[in-house]
Amino acid sequence: MDGENEFGRYLKSRRDAVPPAVAGLPDDGARRVPGLRRDEVALLAGVSTDYYTRLEQGRERHPSEQVLAAIARALRLDDAAATHLFRLGMPVPSLTAEPVTTVSRELVTLMDGMRDVPAFVVGSAQDVLAANGMADALYSGFTRFDNLLRMIFLDPFAREFYRDWDKAAEVAVGNLRASSARFPGDRRIEAVLGEISARSPVFASLWARYEVRPRTHEDKVFRHPRIGELRVHYEALAVTSSPGQHLSVYTAEPGSSAQDAFVLLRRLADARQTASNARES
Structure with a gap:
């Protein structure tokens, strides 16, 4: 996906x-790089x-766990980013099952039972594998x-729907990075990466940042064309029986305008x- 020496490109990013x-560290104002220099990372990591230069250039491919931990601290990596660094720097034979793209009947039944909230199942490549009526109405x-x-990147409506489109775009790319690391x-x-990179320069630019951000929960603001603004909370629940799948659920704060909007969304879904049903009969 990213060619040779992905580890080095990740370090540089x-x-x-x-x-x-x-x-x-002091900033003397005469820097040729936007962040830290190689010698500064080496100093902070104690190597x-x-x-460090050989690591970044791909000429040294066997860093120790201690070295990777020191580099992670020097680069101020959070848990997700540090985990990705270790995955790239100390690759082991993959024991991860292949992502599952078929949604189980039991999960569909569970999701359809969530009549009052939007819920849908997303796969490893961010494909929508199944959705309840509320989710269909929301989108x-x-x-x-x-x-x-x-x-997000190829449908013009996205910039109207997401009040903070830039954040939605960054989160989506970071989530795909996390997924691609889990399923190399x-x-x-x-296929998704190739298609969207070719058609969206913004996506390609965000992908090049190497931000690894698995999406688990966040607050969102949507602007629905018929219902108006919705402030919702998002939770992604891993489907442990189907690797790569997550059940995505949006909820509204009790007593909020979003909860009232969900009532309207339910009517729209019905x-x-x-x-x-009328078309099919």
């Missing part, structure tokens, strides 16, 4: 993201500049409710279902 002041303004990345070489992830 992370040091570029650390301002010298954050690392406790030689030559050794009804999009041309297709099929892949979250395609929707996955053909569906490769109307869409009635219309669908």
Whole structure:
């Protein structure tokens, strides 16, 4: 997906993201790099500049656990980013099962039972594998409710739907980075990455940052074309029986305007279902 020496490119992207002041280093104003220099990372990690340079250039491929931990601290990596660093720096034979793209009947039944909240199942490549009526109604303004990345980057409606489109885009790319790290070489992830990179320069630029951010929960603000603004909370629940799948659920604060909006969304979902049944009969 990223060619040779992904480890080196990840190191460079992370040091570029650390301002010298954050690392406790002076900024002389004459820098040729946006963040830390190689010698500064080496100093902070307690290794030689030559050794760190060889790591970044791919000429040294067997760093110890202690060295990786020191570099993670020097680069101010959070848990997700540090885990990715270790995965790249100390690769082991993969014991992870292949991602599952078929949603179990039991999970569909559970999801459909959530009548009052939008719920949908997302796969490793951010494909929407199944959705309840509330989720279909929530995303009804999009041309297709099929892949979250395609929707965000290739459907013009996304910039109307997401009040903070920039954040939604960054989160989506960081989540795909995390998924691609868990399932290296996955053909569906490769296909989605190739398609959207070719069609969206913004996506390609965000992908090049190497931000690894698995999406687990967050607050969101949507602007629905028929219901208006919704402030919701998002939770992603891992489906342990199906690797790569997450059950995504949106909830509203009790007594909030979003909860009232969910009532309207429920009516819209029922109307869409009635219309669908009429077409099929």
